[in-house]
Amino acid sequence: MAGGQLLSGRAGVGVSAAQLERSALRHPGPLTRIALVGNPNSGKSSLFNQLTGLNQKVGNFPGVTVDRKTGISQLTSQHRAEIIDLPGTYSLYPKSLDEKVITDLFYDQSSDQYPDFVVVTADASNLRRNLLLFTQLADMGLPTVLALNMMDVAEQHGVRIDVATLQEELGVPIIPMNARKGVGIAALKIVMAQTLDAPATRFYVPDEELLPMIRQIRYYFNLHNDYLALHYAHQYRHISFLSPDDRAYIQELTEQYGFEPTARQAQETIDRYQRINEILLNCVSVTRTEKNEPYSNRLDRVLTHKVWGYLIFLAVLFLLFQAVFELASYPMEVIDSGVAWLNGTIQDHLHGPLIDLLTEGILAGLGGVLIFIPQIALLFAFIAVLEETGYMARVTFMMDRIMRKFGLNGKSVVPLISGMACAVPAIMSARTIENRKDRLITIFVTPLMSCSARIPVYTVLIGLVVPDQTVLGIFNLRGVALMGLYLLGFVSAVGSAWAMKLLMRTKDRSYFIMEFPVYRWPRWKNVGLTILEKVKAFVFQAGKVILAISVILWVLASYGPSGAMEQAERTARATAATQALPPAETESLIASQKLESSYAGHFGHFIEPAIRPLGFDWKIGISLLTSFAAREVFVGTISTIYSVGQDATELTVQQKLATEKDESGQPFFTPARAFSLLVFYVFAMQCMSTLAATYRETKGWKWPLLQMFYMTGLAYVSSLLVYQLLK
Template sequence: MSVTLQPEALQAERPATQRSVAKIALIGNPNSGKTSLFNQLTGLNQKVGNFPGVTVDKKTGISQITPNLKAQIIDLPGTYSLYPKSLDERVIIDLLYDPQSKHYPDLVIVTADASNLKRNLLLFTQLADLQIPSVLALNMMDVAEAEGVKIDIDALQRELGVPVFPMNARKGVGIAALKIVMSQQLEATSTVFYTLPEELKPLIASIKARFDLKNDYLALHYAHQYKSLKFLTEEESNWIAALLEADEFKSNAQQAAETIARYTRINEMLLDVVRVERVDKDEKFSNRLDQVLTHKVFGYVIFFGILFLIFQAIFAWASYPMDLIDLGITNLNGLIQENFSGPLVNLLTEGIIAGLGGVLVFVPQIAILFAFIAILEETGYMARVTFMMDKIMRKFGLNGKSVVPLISGVACAVPAVMSARTIENWKDRMITIFVTPLMSCSARIPVYTVLIALVVPEKYYLGFLNLQGLVLMALYLIGFLAAIFSALLLKVILKARERSYFIMEFPVYKMPRWKNVGLTILEKSKTFVFEAGKVIVAISVILWVLASYGPGNSFEVAEQQVLQQAQVKGWTPEETENHVASAQLESSYAGIVGHVIEPVIRPLGYDWKIGIALLTSFAAREVFVGTMSTIYSIGEEENVSTIKSKLLSEKDENGQPFFNPARSFSLMIFYLFAMQCVSTLAIVRRETKSWTWPLAQLLYMSGLAYVMAFITYHLFS
């Protein structure tokens, strides 16, 4: 079979339309600067959602292209070609292969790494053949120039037949000019880069007629990828399958031949447009740095040192803004209660504001955590971590790409589980999904922070080592160890013949783009506040109602019993008031529920109050703090104490601090292992297409949490 490649102009032109909001898709190889360009075009006008019909995250944003034209910018997953190898790459074909879809783009901007143009142009030539108006954004020109790569932009533009714009997306260079060209290209013709072999034309003609397609190359992709196209009906897929069988169509052979032919044409073209001037033959800076950062010994030392710094910073740097937020919430509640009274005021202060305070007070820690993660990704160091950990991960049934979900799990298990779709091997992917929730996510930080503050003194060693930070890091390490040993267990249980491969491209080291880091912090903090906050505040209100009311006249009976005891024992008015509040809480609906489950959790050292918090935190782990805040606000004259002081003032039946080291560490261990997040269970169900995996996770992690918390409580007792 002979295949020829030639650029030729198309006669058909996409009809010009007047539109107020155009759809513009960003696509490119991983590490080609696509996300930087997206941030430059959209700024703060971004939102995160799901692609239609799939569970892959998409980012969209609004950009003012010209005074009369707004555009919806769609940030597509990074890919090397239009033949997808992972689940997230398949999103691209669903978006680009259905011209009738309301999500079909009016324009595609292809970002390409100017320092590695050959590899990046493969994707561009495939997109050009789909006849979607396009622009080539030649990014990282500064890197190319530093490496002695000179590109003749005019010649490249003539060869491709589309506008080619050199730019530096990280610094915003070339964005204004790109916007002008984007508005012009919405009504421009495309070019064809690849001519189909003659023997395929009857097959392509049949597919075009059946699906009313105008483009030969699009029809060819229907033949290659009909099984992955979600918009096709079962009858349509069966029709294509029968057609391919009758024509003896060999998809793999055709893809290989096409790729070879495209690279042949690309090589010929680059001989005329690219010149490499290597004036410096010394080793690249990135390679020299890699010798240290990926060293078989020092690489791991540096990585764990960075983790150590992160956890120290979460406590040390966040303490001041946390104190300010906590003081502000306390003063606000005090001000309201000094000037107003009544059930609605109690609901506002002890329910809504107390629950909201349990969210806002931890924003500084969440922001610091995401800041570090964003910097590691921006600099290119995260890819090195993936490479270093591959050999270790394989021994436990994972691979190097599993490190990305595991590290992402430190932020949130939901996107971490979704990121596992980049792992091609089914067994590796399933094991990664199963063990990722064992990593301590940011939702656990509020729980850890409060409990550590109760029993771990704020001491410093050597002037900078914070003891509380050390304990926090130990909890994260325990979670990591639990994850990899659980993976080892699954490696033995699961059987699969599919072999696992690891391919990872190292981006060059770069200074982080601080605007991107700031956007990441803002986006993740907003997600924490609005997503977790809605759950926490809602549950706080429900808890306040359950804790403020009881069946019949139970509150009056409890109060009378306490008053009688007060006369006998000679309690002061303050002591009497505290005992009344405690007795009424125990008689409330919340107290009744807590007492029902108390026998089950008593071996762990927990009482009915903690039982309430355990139940409510199944909605989200961080709800624990809001729950405890709400419970211990009941019966107080003024809600002016912090969460920490509320818990410290709680006494057991012997008059000793209830939250002693045994109970506090037991609770930490329980939350470390427990699968207490409905959202994570839901996303695992969506990713695995089965209830087997999330239910197995729930049973395994809940059982593990109970056993380990039991051991911890009795060990410290």
């Protein structure tokens, strides 16, 4: 913004950018605390990143599990400010945990975190909706700056905003900007460097009949204005810092004056929008309608249809899993064969304990990480495209009709679908669900959705027992089996939710509101960044765990109690001599006997009686226990255990399992065992991080422990039934 352009002070008062900067340099003052607030998708996160750069940290708001992002911004050469990035909200009437932290912050004037003033981000292309929150903050007497973001998008939509007139109507500084590109950031910093007074404009005046009640609340709590006192009357049950006596006092007043919060809130919202409409008529003109809107409406008639909508969604999922299996198979084969070739080449030229550790431990575990990168990249690519195009919002809306029958609501679909990627962020995303019962049920059942960490297990076992055949010319049987496992997880999740709905009684009512974005072509840069971020998270987070456990397992599988390994080798050689076995079979028998006598073998035999009815042996038992750190560790463990000491370094993971024999010399991984193991992994918890996330969100061990015991019991019983029926 040019140095001589007016930015504004109060309504009707203008100051230049140059004057503001000189004033800031003369009066650096203490560190200013600025709250950044706005509607979801208004560009608030982009603005926060532009203001703070790398000077950010993430913690929790006091007493709750909601993330709190803060950062330091250098506003001028001598003036720094602490920026608090608050969760996105549409209103100061909270409906979720995320929104509640905002009201707690703005209601408590005595708090150490109370902001000096507020920057409200508003989407310039949808100003009417965004101004509702702004008017509420202004009526609370909070000094406010309006960051009019996405001006480029507004222009593309034919929206023209007279900023000077709007600034005069609202009585606060307004900065037109494009936060993604950094346009307007400098001007905003200059305005933020000033000590602002409360905005002069008032947008809503409570009815006269409410003033006696409001004034009593105001003076009792020493509040600075009437509208804040009105919010105490609305929200006293949910304001965390009020004492029981305080709540009892307000309750007595609301009953005495016959205060009806729902009706009053509805009327207030109507009144505010009438005022907003009057303002926008003078300040905003639209030269053309959104060109994609009529097209989006026509698509919605089909894609959200009460019958066709669900069929289309199932077809999209079906194609997704077919593509994940088909398209990823070629790069997976290249990676798997490459790791096996590298292992064989190293062992052909080098020998010794360290070489065994490298090939049988490190490289075997590393192969269990790298091989699944293509599938995970494809899965996240498809999910990112569905979100970018706007289709995922429609899916959430459609599923609300079904979810309510099972004790959930439409917002539960977001965590459930996110659970197909990872249960940890999916559980955290349940914070947006207003109803406590719906939120707890969603958190409890989300881990039953098959996450990306299960893909390695599914892929290996499906490849062992499901033929690589095509049905009807286009449907690969392995893709059908993969989708079947995902559907089994979804059915178990909604079935468990329905059971919890019957067990958990509550009078709370929930509702679902969502704004549909227009359909757009995906932004491929965002899709690519999503893929890169998720693959990096898998490789560097899961990969570290897999690699560490692979090395530990190699040690446990290569060494045993004093004299046990030597005795096992002598016994195996004697058996081979008696049966006149060829050298290759002799070495294989020795490796098997030594593995069974190792520390890992002893531990596996200890737990084998408990898992034998499921068709599992001691080797699988070891893999089940190690995979509790992370489900995908199962494949690395299996690969390591079946690599130790065997002349199978040039075999892929799948080939190693295919060559495994049972006690009678038959293939060990029969369809009965493979499907029993697959079903076990569909239901089993097998993830410490998920339990930790549940503990964090519920603030106690009750729900994580119930979750673990329920899912483990469900996995055991289901696996037992599958094996006994198929064996």
